[in-house]
Amino acid sequence: MREGLPALKEIDFSTFFATRWYPIEDLFGIIPLISGSLIVTIFSMLIALPFGIGTAIYIGEIAPQKVNEILKPLVEILAGIPSVVLGFIGILVLSPAMRVGLNLPTGLTALTGAVLLALISIPTIVSLTEDAFYAVPGSYRQAAYALGATHWQVIWHVVIPAARSGILNAVMLGIGRSLGETMAVMMVTGNAPTIFSGLESFIAPVRTMTATIASEMGEVATGSVHYHILFFIGIILFLFSLVINITSSSFSARPKRGNDQVVS
Amino acid sequence: MEGKAFGTLLLIISFICLPACGQNKPVDSNNAGSEPSATYIENKGSDTLVNLALAWAEEYQKRFPEIQISVTGGGSGTGFAALINGTIDIANASRGIKQEEIDSARELGFEPVEHIVANDAIAVIINPTNPVEKLTLDQVSRIYKGEITNWQDVGGEDRPIVKLSRETNSGTHVYFLETVVRLGSKEDISIFSRDTLLLPSSEGIISEVRDNPNAIGYDGLGYVTEDVKMVALAPKAGDAYILPAAATVINGTYPISRHLFMVTRGQPQGIQQKYLEWIISDDAQAIVAELGFVPVLGE
Numbered sequence: 205m206r207e208g209l210p211a212l213k214e215i216d217f218s219t220f221f222a223t224r225w226y227p228i229e230d231l232f233g234i235i236p237l238i239s240g241s242l243i244v245t246i247f248s249m250l251i252a253l254p255f256g257i258g259t260a261i262y263i264g265e266i267a268p269q270k271v272n273e274i275l276k277p278l279v280e281i282l283a284g285i286p287s288v289v290l291g292f293i294g295i296l297v298l299s300p301a302m303r304v305g306l307n308l309p310t311g312l313t314a315l316t317g318a319v320l321l322a323l324i325s326i327p328t329i330v331s332l333t334e335d336a337f338y339a340v341p342g343s344y345r346q347a348a349y350a351l352g353a354t355h356w357q358v359i360w361h362v363v364i365p366a367a368r369s370g371i372l373n374a375v376m377l378g379i380g381r382s383l384g385e386t387m388a389v390m391m392v393t394g395n396a397p398t399i400f401s402g403l404e405s406f407i408a409p410v411r412t413m414t415a416t417i418a419s420e421m422g423e424v425a426t427g428s429v430h431y432h433i434l435f436f437i438g439i440i441l442f443l444f445s446l447v448i449n450i451t452s453s454s455f456s457a458r459p460k461r462g463n464d465q466v467v468s
Numbered sequence: 469m470e471g472k473a474f475g476t477l478l479l480i481i482s483f484i485c486l487p488a489c490g491q492n493k494p495v496d497s498n499n500a501g502s503e504p505s506a507t508y509i510e511n512k513g514s515d516t517l518v519n520l521a522l523a524w525a526e527e528y529q530k531r532f533p534e535i536q537i538s539v540t541g542g543g544s545g546t547g548f549a550a551l552i553n554g555t556i557d558i559a560n561a562s563r564g565i566k567q568e569e570i571d572s573a574r575e576l577g578f579e580p581v582e583h584i585v586a587n588d589a590i591a592v593i594i595n596p597t598n599p600v601e602k603l604t605l606d607q608v609s610r611i612y613k614g615e616i617t618n619w620q621d622v623g624g625e626d627r628p629i630v631k632l633s634r635e636t637n638s639g640t641h642v643y644f645l646e647t648v649v650r651l652g653s654k655e656d657i658s659i660f661s662r663d664t665l666l667l668p669s670s671e672g673i674i675s676e677v678r679d680n681p682n683a684i685g686y687d688g689l690g691y692v693t694e695d696v697k698m699v700a701l702a703p704k705a706g707d708a709y710i711l712p713a714a715a716t717v718i719n720g721t722y723p724i725s726r727h728l729f730m731v732t733r734g735q736p737q738g739i740q741q742k743y744l745e746w747i748i749s750d751d752a753q754a755i756v757a758e759l760g761f762v763p764v765l766g767e
Binding site for chain 1: 542543545546549553627628630635636637642657659660662663664665666667668672675676679680682683
C-alpha cells in the first residue's frame with residue numbers, strides 16, 4: 205500500500221488509463237495489462253470449469269472404483285507439475301501446434317496461455333468440487349432414488365444444488381489461481397500489451413499484470429515512478445481477488461443441516 | 469499424552485529457529501562507496517554479457533583461487549539499478565549509462581565509470597525457410613514500428629510479419645530502439661509497435677524464430693545459433709548489404725554494432741582494478757572471440 209499509493213499522486217489519471225504500456229518512455233497506460241489478465245483468466249475458466257466440474261462429477265458420482273484408482277492419482281500428478289515446466293511444454297509443444305493448427309501468425313497467444321492456466325487450475329477445481337459432492341449427505345441421494353429418480357436426475361437436480369456453495373468455492377479458487385499465475389503466462393502469451401478488440405483478441409498475444417510485475421521489478425530504481433506503478437498494479441491484482449472473494453461469500457448460502465443423520 | 473504434545477511443540481519451534489541460527493552471509497557486499505571487499509566481486513547486469521562475464525569469472529578464479537566472483541543477469545537496467553543501490557561492485561551493460569542513472573549515482577555520492585570490455589553486433593534474424601536475404605535499416609525500422617506488416621512488401625512470401633523483441637529492461641532492446649527503430653535520431657520518439665512480442669530471454673527469441681516462418685527477431689551476435697538465418701543489412705538503400713561478423717564489426721562496415729561495458733563506482737581499486745585490467749588483456753579477449761563477440765583490441 206505504502207509503495208503503491210504514491211503512484212496515484214505522481215501520475216495523473218489520463219496517463220494512467222491511457223492505452224499504451226511502454227515504461228521506458230514514461231507511457232504507463234495500465235488498461236492493456238488489465239485487459240490481458242482478464243482475457244486470459246476468463247478464457248481459462250471457460251475451459252477449466254466444464255472439464256474440472258465434469259471430471260469431479262465423473263470421479264465422485266459415476267466412475268467405478270477401479271477407474272477412480274487411476275484417475276485420481278492422475279489429477280494429483282497434474283497438480284504437482286510446476287508452472288515453469290508447463291510453460292516449457294507450452295513454448296515447445298503447444299505454441300507451435302496452435303500456430304500450425306489454427307493457422308495463426310504466431311502461437312504465443314492468449315489462447316495458449318488460457319489452456320496452460322486451465323491445466324493448472326483444473327486439479328484445484330476437481331478436488332474441491334469432489335469434496336463438496338462428498339459432503340452432500342447420503343440421505344439426500346437415497347431420498348431421491350426412493351422417489352424414483354434416475355442416476356443422472358439425482359446428480360443434476362439433487363447433488364449439484366446441494367453442493368452449490370462448495371462448487372462456487374472451487375470456482376473462485378480456480379479464478380484466483382489463474383489471475384495470479386505468473387511464470388506460465390510470461391512464457392507463452394508473448395507479453396505484447398494489446399487491448400481486447402473483439403474475438404480475434406483471443407488468438408492474439410497479450411500481456412498480463414503478473415508478467416509485467418515479474419519482468420520489470422528487477423530493473424526499477426527503488427522509489428521511482430515506475431516502481432510505484434508496479435506496486436500499484438499489485439494493489440489492483442489484490443483488489444480483483446478481494447472482489448472475487450466477496451462475490452463468492454455473498455452467494456454461498458450454506459444449506460441448513462436438518463435432523464437427518466449423515467451416513468458415513 | 470501431554471509429554472508427547474509438548475515434545476512435538478518443541479520440535480516445531482526448533483525447526484522454525486534453525487534457519488535463523490545458520491545464516492552466515494558471505495563478506496558484506498553492501499559498499500557505501502568505501503572499502504570494497506578484499507576477495508569477493510559481485511557482478512550483475514546485461515544478459516548479453518552474462519555468458520562472457522561467466523567465462524571470464526571462471527578463468528580468473530582458476531588463476532587466482534582466493535578471489536570469488538559472482539555473476540548474474542537480469543538486463544542492463546537491472547545492473548545499473550543494483551550498482552546505484554549499492555548491492556553490487558561491477559555492473560555489466562550492453563548500453564551506455566543514461567543521464568538519470570548518472571544523476572542518481574551522483575546524488576548518492578559516486579561517479580560511475582564505464583570501461584569498454586568487448587564489442588558486439590546485433591544480428592537481425594529470421595526463419596531459415598524465409599527467402600528474404602537482405603534488408604535496409606529503414607525497412608527494419610518500419611517493420612518494427614508496425615508500418616510494414618507483410619513479408620511480401622520486403623521481397624518475401626505472403627505472410628504476416630511477427631516481430632520479436634527483448635523486454636524493456638534489456639540493454640539490447642534500448643540499443644535497438646535508438647539505433648534501428650529511431651535510426652539514430654535523438655528527436656525521433658517512435659517506439660516499437662504495440663503488437664511486438666516482448667520475450668523474457670534471448671533463448672525465447674531464438675526458439676520462436678527457429679520455429680515460426682513468420683518471425684523476425686534481433687539478438688546479440690553471441691546468441692545467434694546455426695539454426696536461424698541472419699539478414700544482411702545496409703544503412704541505406706544503395707549501400708552494400710553486410711552480414712554481421714567479427715571482421716565487419718571491426719572495420720566498421722556493419723551498421724549495428726556497439727560497445728559492451730563494465731561499470732564501476734568511481735575508479736576501480738584493489739581487486740576490481742586487477743580484474744578489469746585482466747579483462748582487456750589478450751588472454752581474456754581470446755575468450756571474447758570464442759564466444760562470438762568482437763574483441764576490444766581489434767579497434
